[in-house]
């Protein structure tokens with residue numbers, strides 16, 4: 001590994017998958033979110049590992065992400081969670097992707113494409129992001145009748161499953177109940193219309209099997225899902241046919257304060273970079289852009305081959321953040337650059353060019369976690385990790 005890279009702990013990933021499976025009932029399968037390059041971990045690498053662990057369904061954010069997985073040989077069901085515009089419907093067909101119907105009008109557009117497309121219907125139960133409103137029972141049933149849609153699933157997304165506030169908990173339960181109620185009606189409608197069509201198609205009892213673009217056959221009963229990471233841990237009683245963990249799979253909660261809620265997970269990712277060179281500064285000399293760092297006394301600085309273009313937030317500049325070298329903390333000196341970062345190694349003897357610095361992970365007794373970094377720059381681990389750059393090399397250990 002040359003410049004700056006991510007090491008994935010395959011055993012930690014397997015451990016997290018086992019932990020998540022233990023939390024959900026036997027009939028419920030994982031459909032992990034590998035969107036945003038698997039939260040920065042590397043979508044193809046992670047999906048391949050997950051396939052080996054028996055996972056056969058994935059969630060991505062857009063059709064392009066799904067196409068990338070297919071181009072790299074990932075089989076199984078790939079659900080596009082986000083809106084796909086009509087000009088990309090051909091990608092869905094070509095790569096055998098399953099598309100979220102974002103609402104009635106998006107479903108109608110998917111139906112007008114004219115060829116059979118696999119879809120999951122999003123039901124809005126209060127997040128007011130994607131989904132047809134759960135109260136629009138008739139419109140939801142209309143979607144179930146659309147000729148060209150093979151409805152493999154129906155889902156909703158919980159918007160406050162990550163808080164312990166009683167009002168949010170009550171809201172979450174209402175979301176789940178309203179979803180299940182709407183989904184039952186939709187399933188009945190689907191069985192009814194498909195049954196009628198099958199009869200028309202030649203009196204075949206039950207449901208006609210249609211072959212989709214990926215060579216999969218139609219499923220007779222749409223599968224339901226609503227739980228993401230926090231839902232799996234806090235509301236497992238609502239688990240249905242699938243669960244969609246994202247951040248938990250990668251072994252962390254959104255924040256360090258929630259670590260106890262998602263207990264027992266192991267972080268999968270370590271981020272490392274090289275020392276490019278070491279500089280000696282005398283009292284009053286400065287380093288980096290804007291001369292933001294000024295040496296007090298004689299200092300030693302190391303230049304690292306990682307910068308904000310790799311996803312190291314610039315707000316960690318000026319000692320807000322640190323890295324680990326030889327098991328010791330080296331505070332960030334001055335402003336993080338696009339491709340490089342200067343750290344103060346005055347208290348760490350023997351640092352040399354070519355050494356490896358740990359940006360996220362362990363070194364000796366010390367650890368810098370994704371929680372620390374997320375906290376230091378006022379965000380959640382999901383954002384921090386998903387912004388880790390495409391330029392980083394990634395490998396599984």
Ligand SMILES: *Cc1c(COP(=O)(O)O)cnc(C)c1O
Nearest residue numbers: 033081157228229244245246247
């Ligand atoms: C991102 C996403 C998930 C995964 O969420 P986590 O909180 O990371 O587990 C699940 N479902 C939907 C609809 C999402 O957008």
